[in-house]
Amino acid sequence: MSGLVVRDLRVVFDGFAAVDGVDLEVAPGDIRFLIGPNGAGKTTLVDAVTGLVKATGSVRFGDDELLGRPVHRIARMGVGRTFQTATVFEELTVLQNLDIAAGAGRGALTLLRRRRSVPVSVEEALETIGLAGLRDKPAGALAHGQKQWLEIGMLLVQDVKLLLLDEPVAGMSHDERDATGALLRVVSADRTVVVIEHDMDFMRSFANTVTVLHAGKVLSEGSVAQVQADPAVQQVYLGVS
Amino acid sequence: MTARYSWRAGVGFAVGAVLLFAVAPVALSDFRLSLLAKYLCLAMVAVGIGLAWGRGGLLTLGQGVFFGLGGYAMAMHMKLADAGPGEMPDFMQLYGQLDALPWWWRPFASPWFALPATVLLPMLVAFLLGSLVFRRRVRGAYFAILSQALAAAMVILLIGQQGTTGGTNGLTDFQGFFGYDLDDPVNQRMVYFIVAGVLLLLLAIARQLMLSRYGELLVAVRDSEERVRFLGYNPANVKLVAYVAAAGMAGLAGALFVPAVGIINPALIGIVPSIEFVIGVAVGGRATLLGPVLGAVAVAWAKTALSEEFPAAWTYLQGLLFVLVVAFLPGGLASLVRMVRRRRPPPDPAPVSPAPVVSPQEVRA
Numbered sequence: 001m002s003g004l005v006v007r008d009l010r011v012v013f014d015g016f017a018a019v020d021g022v023d024l025e026v027a028p029g030d031i032r033f034l035i036g037p038n039g040a041g042k043t044t045l046v047d048a049v050t051g052l053v054k055a056t057g058s059v060r061f062g063d064d065e066l067l068g069r070p071v072h073r074i075a076r077m078g079v080g081r082t083f084q085t086a087t088v089f090e091e092l093t094v095l096q097n098l099d100i101a102a103g104a105g106r107g108a109l110t111l112l113r114r115r116r117s118v119p120v121s122v123e124e125a126l127e128t129i130g131l132a133g134l135r136d137k138p139a140g141a142l143a144h145g146q147k148q149w150l151e152i153g154m155l156l157v158q159d160v161k162l163l164l165l166d167e168p169v170a171g172m173s174h175d176e177r178d179a180t181g182a183l184l185r186v187v188s189a190d191r192t193v194v195v196i197e198h199d200m201d202f203m204r205s206f207a208n209t210v211t212v213l214h215a216g217k218v219l220s221e222g223s224v225a226q227v228q229a230d231p232a233v234q235q236v237y238l239g240v241s
Numbered sequence: 242m243t244a245r246y247s248w249r250a251g252v253g254f255a256v257g258a259v260l261l262f263a264v265a266p267v268a269l270s271d272f273r274l275s276l277l278a279k280y281l282c283l284a285m286v287a288v289g290i291g292l293a294w295g296r297g298g299l300l301t302l303g304q305g306v307f308f309g310l311g312g313y314a315m316a317m318h319m320k321l322a323d324a325g326p327g328e329m330p331d332f333m334q335l336y337g338q339l340d341a342l343p344w345w346w347r348p349f350a351s352p353w354f355a356l357p358a359t360v361l362l363p364m365l366v367a368f369l370l371g372s373l374v375f376r377r378r379v380r381g382a383y384f385a386i387l388s389q390a391l392a393a394a395m396v397i398l399l400i401g402q403q404g405t406t407g408g409t410n411g412l413t414d415f416q417g418f419f420g421y422d423l424d425d426p427v428n429q430r431m432v433y434f435i436v437a438g439v440l441l442l443l444l445a446i447a448r449q450l451m452l453s454r455y456g457e458l459l460v461a462v463r464d465s466e467e468r469v470r471f472l473g474y475n476p477a478n479v480k481l482v483a484y485v486a487a488a489g490m491a492g493l494a495g496a497l498f499v500p501a502v503g504i505i506n507p508a509l510i511g512i513v514p515s516i517e518f519v520i521g522v523a524v525g526g527r528a529t530l531l532g533p534v535l536g537a538v539a540v541a542w543a544k545t546a547l548s549e550e551f552p553a554a555w556t557y558l559q560g561l562l563f564v565l566v567v568a569f570l571p572g573g574l575a576s577l578v579r580m581v582r583r584r585r586p587p588p589d590p591a592p593v594s595p596a597p598v599v600s601p602q603e604v605r606a
């Protein structure tokens with residue numbers, strides 16, 4: 001298992017520093033929550049790590065430097081993410097979504113043939129995310145929470161070692177949140193997980209460590225209790241919520 | 242499910258083959274049959290567009306380029322074969338500007354070069370263009386405009402080089418097709434059978450591509466290119482395959498168009514014909530396998546029928562047709578079929594599971 005090490009990360013949009021010199025270390029197997037008010041730069045940080053936006057500084061995952069590589073190469077190095085608004089392939093079925101996620105390493109011949117059987121990893125992921133009964137349903141017809149689980153399932157079959165989840169429980173019911181949290185625990189058994197979240201209850205229940213971002217900078221870091229006790233955090237964030 | 246699909250497809254192909262090979266040759270006069278051969282060539286282009294645009298979301302508004310490359314490659318070979326070994330084609334002798342055959346004409350004397358070139362040349366051009374364009378993430382309208390510009394440039398080039406390309410007249414007056422006299426109706430029928438056979442072959446290829454894992458990936462790229470990238474694929478390569486395949490199909494179509502219709506010229510491959518290819522596909526239903534074929538044949542047939550009587554009105558009618566389909570029936574006529582089918586009750590509704598069932602040993606995905 002590898003950890004994530006971010007050094008002096010900076011993302012600038014037209015002179016505005018959305019991420020302004022962030023240092024971050026996530027230990028292998030950790031469940032790190034990334035919290036902070038709207039516009040703090042959380043999504044932009046994940047965008048930078050996954051190659052979506054240009055950034056300066058350094059992002060290392062294991063022995064590999066990620067900055068400067070194209071998105072699909074970073075993905076192949078075992079870094080996967082979900083999006084704030086769930087993005088699945090709406091016209092394809094649940095099974096097809098997972099099968100595509102599992103297949104980045106497939107050769108031309110496999111691609112040009114039809115899927116004759118369901119790959120084992122896909123079958124397992126279907127069970128894990130609880131969508132086995134809906135495998136032939138178009139992903140566009142899933143409920144919001146189910147789409148989020150499908151996205152997590154896609155990361156599982158993609159066999160990523162670092163999961164970056166952008167607000168995975170937003171809009172979910174209480175039961176769905178608990179199920180998602182349990183899913184995160186299982187997933188983190190042999191993976192490193194970073195979760196962006198606004199939901200404080202969810203964070204308290206499932207976070208291992210927490211980093212608070214504010215205006216593009218790290219404001220505080222530590223265990224849930226440490227962060228909650230930090231007066232600076234209470235002032236900018238917890239005080240408001 | 243798979244078994245049912247291939248069973249239905251088998252029946253579909255059999256019905257198509259019976260219609261094309263048994264019914265049409267008996268029911269249609271020689272003249273109508275050669276018109277059908279022409280329409281089927283246009284339908285081949287449509288099969289490729291259905292793949293690249295319908296499944297891949299690439300608005301290929303410049304297929305005339307690939308159609309033209311295939312057509313001219315075949316026409317050059319046929320001209321040289323008519324002229325005989327070492328001789329220049331009739332039109333070059335007529336213009337009298339050249340003492341010898343231009344170097345780039347020479348390889349086309351050999352069928353071993355010319356025939357593969359009708360397909361490989363368009364594919365090569367598509368590969369080079371696609372590599373440049375898709376890597377740079379040129380998309381949507383920009384890609385369409387670029388394709389159109391290329392079609393326009395090719396027309397200008399052909400017209401400008403009249404001495405070696407036949408200019409506006411193009412290449413025509415072919416006598417033979419691989420030793421067979423094209424004036425003989427029997428041989429014209431043979432050309433029709435070749436065209437019909439190739440169309441079925443291209444449909445089979447397109448079907449395989451659409452049903453393969455690649456086909457699913459192509460739809461994924463069409464609907465969310467960015468997401469595909471985060472799964473570790475390079476969408477540029479995915480698009481490139483569909484684009485190159487469509488170009489090869491258009492090239493083959495152009496190559497067969499020449500013996501079937503007896504001419505290839507700039508007016509057949511420029512901006513307007515390139516748009517017409519797409520209109521047929523849009524009318525028929527771009528995302529389906531058969532929609533593009535039926536749409537292309539229907540539009541081409543309507544064009545022949547209507548432009549005989551109202552030559553000026555056809556252009557407007559065609560434009561209107563396109564607008565109506567895009568505005569009210571984005572899935573084309575094929576979506577009407579689907580709507581009717583959907584009236585029937587769905588089969589077994591899938592069971593709904595409430596939440597993820599998590600057990601650690603299951604997650605070693």
Ligand SMILES: Nc1ncnc2c1ncn2[C@@H]1O[C@H](COP(=O)(O)OP(=O)(O)OP(=O)(O)O)[C@@H](O)[C@H]1O
Nearest residue numbers: 013014018036037038039040041042043044045084
């Ligand atoms: N592409 C962009 N161009 C310009 N500014 C941007 C861009 N993307 C984000 N920003 C700005 O960068 C800042 C950080 O945005 P970001 O989306 O990372 O915040 P966030 O912490 O994820 O917030 P939220 O909790 O609302 O999702 C915001 O002020 C936003 O307006």
Ligand SMILES: [Mg+2]
Nearest residue numbers: 042043044084
């Ligand atoms: Mg955000």
